[in-house]
Amino acid sequence: MEIDRFINVINKSLPRVANDIPEKNKLNSFFPMRTKGNEFEWDNVIGIILRTLLRKKIENYSYERFIKDCQLSFGNKLGEEEFWNTINEMYFENKDIFNISPEMLLFHSQKGEYAQSDDRFASLFINLMKGTKIQEFTRNVNFIEREIIKVFTKNTKNYEFDSLTEDAYLPYLSFVFIKDLNFLSSRPNYFLSEIKKFLSFYLFTYTAQISLALGDWKVAEEPQSKPLYFIMDHERASNERTHIRNHGYKLFQDSCYKIFPILTMLELLQADNGKNSKKTPLWAILRKIKETEYNDVSEHLKDFAHAFRTQRELNIEFNQPINQATHWLEEIIKLAMAQFQVGHRVNINKRYVKDIEQIIAKGFFQSRGRSGRVLILNQDQIVLLTNLAVNNNERIRFQDLIISFQQRGVYFDKQSQQELIKFYDRIGNVERMSDSGDAIYVRKTI
Incomplete structure (x- = not known):
């Protein structure tokens, strides 16, 4: 037993x-954080995550070797050197191949390319994924890019993923992370443009939520999302906003201890x-x-x-x-x-705790004079979270959107919710049936 x-x-x-x-x-x-050596590179973290997500890896395959293999492949097909020079300038000189398809980021997952700290931070997300696997990214590429991917694929190997080393501390957050990751993975271009922002958010919200859950361990039940209040980065903060004052940055900081x-x-x-x-x-x-x-x-x-x-x-x-x-x-x-x-x-x-603030929480708080530090989300972060919450639906009710945010550890008071509706009005992805939240619907921006 x-x-x-x-x-x-x-x-x-x-x-x-x-x-x-x-x-x-x-x-x-x-x-993932230790008492020292916590700096990491997002490209390496993403590469390690993709190795697990795709169950693919490359070994001892340098970028320079890849360029030569592509040159040989195109030379056999095009026959004229000037064509290769154009391709080389378009895709390889400035490493624009990393914008073709997410698989290319596997270059960063090779041993010797990443540090121990990169591996630790990647492991946090891999444990959140709980063994999630995708077959491949759906690609919408031209014939040149198709050939580049073909050369790259020839040099990949199947990757055997070891079993997870820990049970999920926050099962509810793991659930929405997997859902969001699958949504991004089904849209490779969006994945490439948003993956760092996506992982940065989940690194922060995981940190915040586990810090709150650690103080609630005596319940002896699976943790649920704990209220932590944000404002939009353009909003004014005041001490009269009790949720922001009592369940905002100060609560996060105290819990991190x-x-x-x-x-x-x-x-x-x-x-x-x-x-x-x-x-x-x-x-x-x-x-x-x-x-x-x-x-x-x-x-x-x-x-x-x-x-x-x-x-x-x-x-x-x-x-x-x-x-x-x-x-x-x-x-x-x-x-x-x-x-x-x-x-x-x-x-x-x-x-x-200072390292947590400088490495993980950076970009999620601001100092607001007499109000002190407050948790904030900027417009790009809100658009990403909105798209993740709407997911594959055409639209969802605003109140359901707020609930989806809370499932991801983001809470807004009534004043911020009104600011959020104004923001959606400005970017044109809201449908109003009336002025009540139950009759306002929000669409994706993609």
Whole structure:
């Protein structure tokens, strides 16, 4: 049984004496950022994602070799060198081939082309994809581009995708991500123009939503989208807007302080999870514990809590001991947070949150004077989210659109919703049956 396997993992993996607990906190699951080395290249991340999405890869195939192969192929067909010179100028000199079809980005997925950090950030999206695969991109290309793709395809190989290493921490977000990715993949040109913006948004919303979910783990149920309020980047912000003030940037920032402490503790709880086992979210651990009456789990967690407190030299009293696993798991999470409130670890977590702000949240907040920082979306981001929400429909009701935004972690108060309608009016993709939200329909822009 799954619950038996899980209990055995807990009993086997938890260090029960202080000397067995690692001095450093390590994070390998559910989030890509580490305490250093977090810079990454989007082109490389996209290439790695496409390798999994297409189950195709290229190896040891340089761009220069590809150009020579294309020159040879066109030479055999065209026969005149000046034709090749024109093709070379059109497609290869400025690397315009990457605008032909998304598959070309597989060049960036070759070993040696990408860094470890690129691989980590790509893994976040690959886990969100949950094994999603597409056969190929539908191409609308001319005969020259068709020949270039043919040469490229000859040098690709099938890629065997390893099983996922972790269960989805946010299943609801994984669901809409897959839906949106399939929508983009069915429109290769739109995919190429929007993929960086698309992934940047999902990286941010995943970060925000997991940070909020980590504080809600005791519910022991699958997380649902948590309210986080944005405004359009041209809007004025004021302290009277309570949703923006109480459930906006400050909530996001405060919640981010939970990410590293809790996820590194979660890593310790499953240190010996087995070669073919997936890492389990914290809310799922608690749910499984509640499903069992294994008393020895409580003893293991109790021993671990005491050992961790000793190893980290934390001056914290436990609450009145109760011989329940759920009680000791709660004490362990308190210890996870407490260790970053004293000594040098305070600065470690501060730098970690600062990196989140500078690397992941960049472009999603602005400083607005007395109102402080607010979460924002610009017009390009809103158009993309609108197209994703409308998806393959001709149009959807405005209120359904708002619900679709919320499923993706984006909430607007009533004032921002009115600004959103004005924006749709200006770009001409709204149909009004009346002035009420129920009678306003929004179309795609593509």
